[in-house]
Amino acid sequence: MRPRRFGRQLVTAVPMLWLLLFFMVPFILVFGISFTQAQLSIPPYSPLWEWVDHRVLALRVHLSNYAFLATDALYISSYLYSLKVAAISTFWCLLLGYPMAYGIARAAPATRSLLLMLVILPFWTSFLLRVYAWIGLLKNNGVINNILMSLGVIHEPIVMMQTDFAVYIGIVYSYLPFMILPLYANLEKHDRTLLEAAADLGARPWKAFMRVTLPLSLPGIIAGAMLVFIPAVGEYVIPSLLGRSDQLMIGRVLSDEFFENRDWPVASAVAIAMLLLLVIPIVIFQRQQGREMAHK
Amino acid sequence: MTTPYVRIDHVSKRYGDTVAVNNVSLDINKGEIFCLLGGSGCGKTTLLRMLAGFETPSSGALYIDGQNLADIPPYERPVNMMFQSYALFPHMSVEANISFGLEQERITRPEIKRRVAEILDIVKLGDYAKRKPHQLSGGQRQRVALARALVKRPKLLLLDEPLGALDRKLREHTQFELISIQEKLGVTFVVVTHDQEEAMTLASRVGVMNRGEIVQVGTPRDIYEFPATRFVADFIGSVNLFDGKLSEDEPEFVRVGCPQLPAPVYIDHGMSAPPGADCWVAIRPEKIELGRTAPAGPDNWAHGVVQGIAYLGDMSVYLIRLDSGREVRVTQANRTRKPEEQFKWDESVYLCWDAGSPVVGMG
Numbered sequence: 001m002r003p004r005r006f007g008r009q010l011v012t013a014v015p016m017l018w019l020l021l022f023f024m025v026p027f028i029l030v031f032g033i034s035f036t037q038a039q040l041s042i043p044p045y046s047p048l049w050e051w052v053d054h055r056v057l058a059l060r061v062h063l064s065n066y067a068f069l070a071t072d073a074l075y076i077s078s079y080l081y082s083l084k085v086a087a088i089s090t091f092w093c094l095l096l097g098y099p100m101a102y103g104i105a106r107a108a109p110a111t112r113s114l115l116l117m118l119v120i121l122p123f124w125t126s127f128l129l130r131v132y133a134w135i136g137l138l139k140n141n142g143v144i145n146n147i148l149m150s151l152g153v154i155h156e157p158i159v160m161m162q163t164d165f166a167v168y169i170g171i172v173y174s175y176l177p178f179m180i181l182p183l184y185a186n187l188e189k190h191d192r193t194l195l196e197a198a199a200d201l202g203a204r205p206w207k208a209f210m211r212v213t214l215p216l217s218l219p220g221i222i223a224g225a226m227l228v229f230i231p232a233v234g235e236y237v238i239p240s241l242l243g244r245s246d247q248l249m250i251g252r253v254l255s256d257e258f259f260e261n262r263d264w265p266v267a268s269a270v271a272i273a274m275l276l277l278l279v280i281p282i283v284i285f286q287r288q289q290g291r292e293m294a295h296k
Numbered sequence: 297m298t299t300p301y302v303r304i305d306h307v308s309k310r311y312g313d314t315v316a317v318n319n320v321s322l323d324i325n326k327g328e329i330f331c332l333l334g335g336s337g338c339g340k341t342t343l344l345r346m347l348a349g350f351e352t353p354s355s356g357a358l359y360i361d362g363q364n365l366a367d368i369p370p371y372e373r374p375v376n377m378m379f380q381s382y383a384l385f386p387h388m389s390v391e392a393n394i395s396f397g398l399e400q401e402r403i404t405r406p407e408i409k410r411r412v413a414e415i416l417d418i419v420k421l422g423d424y425a426k427r428k429p430h431q432l433s434g435g436q437r438q439r440v441a442l443a444r445a446l447v448k449r450p451k452l453l454l455l456d457e458p459l460g461a462l463d464r465k466l467r468e469h470t471q472f473e474l475i476s477i478q479e480k481l482g483v484t485f486v487v488v489t490h491d492q493e494e495a496m497t498l499a500s501r502v503g504v505m506n507r508g509e510i511v512q513v514g515t516p517r518d519i520y521e522f523p524a525t526r527f528v529a530d531f532i533g534s535v536n537l538f539d540g541k542l543s544e545d546e547p548e549f550v551r552v553g554c555p556q557l558p559a560p561v562y563i564d565h566g567m568s569a570p571p572g573a574d575c576w577v578a579i580r581p582e583k584i585e586l587g588r589t590a591p592a593g594p595d596n597w598a599h600g601v602v603q604g605i606a607y608l609g610d611m612s613v614y615l616i617r618l619d620s621g622r623e624v625r626v627t628q629a630n631r632t633r634k635p636e637e638q639f640k641w642d643e644s645v646y647l648c649w650d651a652g653s654p655v656v657g658m659g
Contacts, residue, residue: 196350197383199370201448202400208371211396215387 034268035061045264065269075253075270079277082250085164085239086232089171090179093228094221096172097179101220102213104180105187116184119177131170131241138166138242162244170238171228178227186220187213230278250274299362301326301484302347302452307356309342309508316342318508319356324501329478329485331495334505335531340488343505344454347486348377360451371400376445377454380461382437384429390416390440391425397448415447418477435466442474446481455487459494471497492532496520504528523655529578536584536624538577545571551595552577552656556622562595564651567658575658581625583653586614586639591648598647600624602639614639616647 036045052058069075104115122130137143138160145157160166190213198208236251243249248256250270258267300323309317317339324330332340345351347358349370358365365373376397385393391412398408416422419439429437438458445453458474459467475498478485489495495502496516503513504527512524523529530537538561540554545566552561552575561577569575591597603623604615607630614626626647630638639645 191381191383193379193381193383194385196348196370197377197379197385198396199350200348200375200377201397201444202371203396204371207400212385 030268030271033264034065034272035063036265037062037064038263038265043264044262062265065265066273068266069269069273074248075250075273078248078250078253079274081247082233082235082274083277085167085171085249086229086235089168089175089232090225090229092168092172093176093179094225097176097183097224098217098221100176101180101183101187104184105190119180122177127174128237130174131238134166134170134173134242135161138169161242164244166242167239167244167249170242171232171235174238175228175232178231179224182223182227183217183220186217186223190216226282230282233278234274300324301361302330302486303359304343304347305357305359307343307346307353307358309339309346309351310354315508317346317353320508320510321356322503322510322513324484324486326484327482328500329475329487329498331487331489331499331502332505333489333492333495333502333532335490338505339508340490340505341456344377344456344486344488347452348375348454349373374451375454376448376450376452378441378445378456378458380456382429382441382461384437384440384444386429389426389428390421390432393429393440394444394447397444401448411447415443418446418480419443434461434463435470438462438470442477446477446483449481450483453483453485455485457489457491458487460489460491467494474498504531506531521655523578524657526576526578526657529576529655529657533580534625535578535580538579538622540575540577542567542569542571542573542575545569549651550656556618556620557598558619559597560595561654561656562651563654563656567656569658573658575656578655578657579649579653581613581627582611582629584624584626584647584649586616586626586628587646587648588643590646593648596649596651596654598624600645600647602641602643602645605639605641612638614645616645618647 032048033045036048038044039046046060046062048061049057049059100119104112104119107115135142139145140157140159140161142161144160145154148154149157160169194212194216195208198212199205203211234251234254235249236255239249240252254267254270254274257263257270261267302322302324304320304322304324307317307320308315320339320343332343334340342351346353347365349365349368352366360374363374385396388396394412394415395408398411403411412425413422416425419442421436421439421443424432424436424440429440432440438461442458459470462470471494474485485498487495487498489498499516501513502516502519504511504519506527512519512528514522519528520532523532526537529535538554538556540552540557540561542550543553543560544551545568547566549565550563550567552563554561554577563577567575590599598618600616600618602614603617606613606615609630611627611629614628616624616626618624624647628639
């Protein structure tokens with residue numbers, strides 16, 4: 001082996017090792033635990049394998065956790081609710097984020113960096129603090145209700161806390177930058193003469209946008225939507241603080257299973273199921289994209 | 297007199313304090329190829345973009361076929377543009393690129409299909425209809441851009457440096473192809489270019505621009521042989537310019553005394569200016585004759601030493617230092633293979649030219 005290639009492999013080996021140690025190994029552990037049964041011991045689950053008579057290695061795989069997930073209405077409804085909340089939040093992020101990204105991409109270079117900084121600015125305060133701030137705004141005697149009441153627009157406070165609305169607000173607010181930044185990165189590269197060409201060929205501005213800008217920004221839309229949708233599905237803090245107590249999101253279920261019930265095997269099964277739920281559609285999607293690229 | 301098809305009427309464009317286009321008036325006839333020629337920043341592209349509707353004139357008006365363009369947005373103008381970068385839609389096939397413009401009009405599907413096929417045939421891209429722009433060569437992309445603009449049957453086609461991105465061989469070929477397509481379809485072309493060769497071969501008329509103004513309008517031949525100003529003489533082709541003073545001015549001829557030339561320059565037409573006025577004389581390198589013996593007449597000659605020779609095959613370029621120290625460029629066609637007819641380095645030579653060859657002007 002030539003030394004040059006060795007150096008190249010060394011460079012890629014570092015992140016590979018990182019992923020192996022801190023992603024692959026924990027994932028395999030969780031995957032293994034999801035096939036055990038809860039019991040009162042340390043650690044609190046049955047061993048996956050054991051020696052019988054010191055001669056035979058017995059593998060004890062329990063599928064009961066997954067069967068439990070599939071039959072218990074709580075888990076199914078939590079999964080579906082999480083997907084719904086994530087999908088609607090992603091939609092709103094896109095609807096709000098696209099014009100913002102477009103505006104930033106079209107702004108004068110000096111204003112552009114200022115606007116980008118404003119997008120990133122919220123990250124400078126703690127995420128938790130910002131979600132708590134929303135409680136102060138949304139609660140019955142919070143800022144919004146107080147203002148509306150003092151203006152005489154409403155006479156009774158609007159109940160916003162502990163509703164889906166509050167969860168959407170929280171998620172859209174928190175994840176909007178993750179939509180804006182990849183969209184901006186895409187839109188900023190667009191060649192403006194393409195829009196001039198579209199106008200020259202008779203397309204009104206809206207038509208030109210729909211036929212030229214929008215299709216060309218699709219990679220940005222996909223990247224932004226994934227960056228919002230995937231963490232939103234597993235979101236724990238926002239629904240816990242702002243959301244309903246009668247309908248939990250899957251992140252909350254997972255955490256309750258783990259910390260309240262100390263049922264590690266079920267918690268692991270919940271985590272694996274969630275991962276598969278997200279990864280499988282994405283892999284299929286990317287395969288399709290790859291095939292389309294190959295066609296080009 | 298026919299009314300002009302495209303009329304540019306006292307148009308100016310200012311950006312803050314800078315004047316990009318300064319009070320330009322220009323008439324363009326139906327079916328001609330009109331070339332706006334000038335260096336970068338001379339305002340030619342701004343003028344083109346005003347015709348397309350991407351810029352609005354600060355003052356003045358534009359008319360096409362008698363219609364004032366002032367309040368017509370780009371997407372409603374009977375004008376199409378071929379962009380310098382071609383601006384092809386990268387996510388659409390050749391076919392989709394070309395039909396895009398037709399889809400914006402009220403045209404039926406089969407009619408669109410027919411017209412796209414027709415134009416693809418004209419630009420000889422029939423086999424490439426399904427390709428994406430990035431799968432095409434530069435020349436093919438150029439033709440897609442042309443087809444996309446032409447398929448709308450515009451009253452006026454604007455071409456921004458149409459051959460700029462092509463290599464030399466392809467340019468020559470494409471130049472003639474452009475002309476034949478233009479003749480076939482009869483569309484009026486306005487071409488913007490900084491390349492005089494491109495302007496000369498394409499255009500029926502050329503408008504030379506400098507600092508936002510049109511300095512001269514004429515056929516390529518006019519512009520080359522009878523430049524109106526010193527700028528045009530200097531900008532088009534290569535030229536030897538001499539400063540001088542008018543010594544005689546008769547209706548049939550003028551005589552100019554140039555300090556850098558040993559004999560006066562005699563030109564066979566009058567120019568009605570006061571004697572003693574400052575003027576310039578321009579002589580093209582190919583209009584100067586080199587010889588080994590002194591010319592007979594008293595006018596139109598000089599003497600110098602060959603300082604440099606560039607042999608180009610069909611002709612040679614000689615750099616000659618006159619006795620006054622001034623260097624002059626002379627080109628001679630290599631009509632024979634005899635080596636004794638070629639001039640050599642450091643050879644003493646006489647230069648002479650016809651009374652009809654120099655151009656004289658003031659300012």
